Amino acid sequence: MKNDDYSRRTFIRKFFQLGSACLGFGMVAGGCQSEDSDRKDEGDSGNSSGREDCEDLSGINQEEIQKREVYGYVKESSYPNMSCSNCSLYLEPESGNKCGGCVLFDGPVFAEGYCDYWEPNES
Known part of the structure; x- marks a missing residue:
């Protein structure tokens, strides 16, 4: 019985560790993507609609x-x-x-x- 509790705890701990790692990776990858799009927008100086201000x-x-x-x-x-x-x-x-x-x-x-x-x- 004690082994079942231990394996359940281990599973839950590893589940949350993996979930946190995936979330962190997603945030880093999303941040890299937005930086790339910001750089692309900086080169477009002909856009005078004010859309760049809202971004x-x-x-x-x-x-x-x-x-x-x-x-x-x-x-x-x-x-x-x-x-x-x-x-x-x-x-x-x-x-x-x-x-x-x-x-x-x-x-x-x-x-x-x-x-x-x-x-x-x-x-």
């Missing part, structure tokens, strides 16, 4: 960036009539700024974006 997450800490992923935030909604601009959690851009914000996480937000916590704006 700049340089002043945002890693925890807030992870929240975006957890909430399923994307830059462009694939649902008609469901975007950040008509969500009750959306924060309108301040004067002179082209990007809005969100109550759920820090950083710039595309008005045409979307996340899994979209809530219709009642006003």
Whole structure:
């Protein structure tokens, strides 16, 4: 009986160790990918639409960036009539700024974006 408890504990411990390692690897790989795309965007100086401002997450800490992923935030909604601009959690851009914000996480937000916590704006 004691061997069963030990093997179960060992299994659970190894399961969580492996899960943590996979999660860490995924975060590192995702970080490398976003750095590559940031470098590619820097070379495109002809884009004057302000989209690059909304993609700049340089002043945002890693925890807030992870929240975006957890909430399923994307830059462009694939649902008609469901975007950040008509969500009750959306924060309108301040004067002179082209990007809005969100109550759920820090950083710039595309008005045409979307996340899994979209809530219709009642006003």
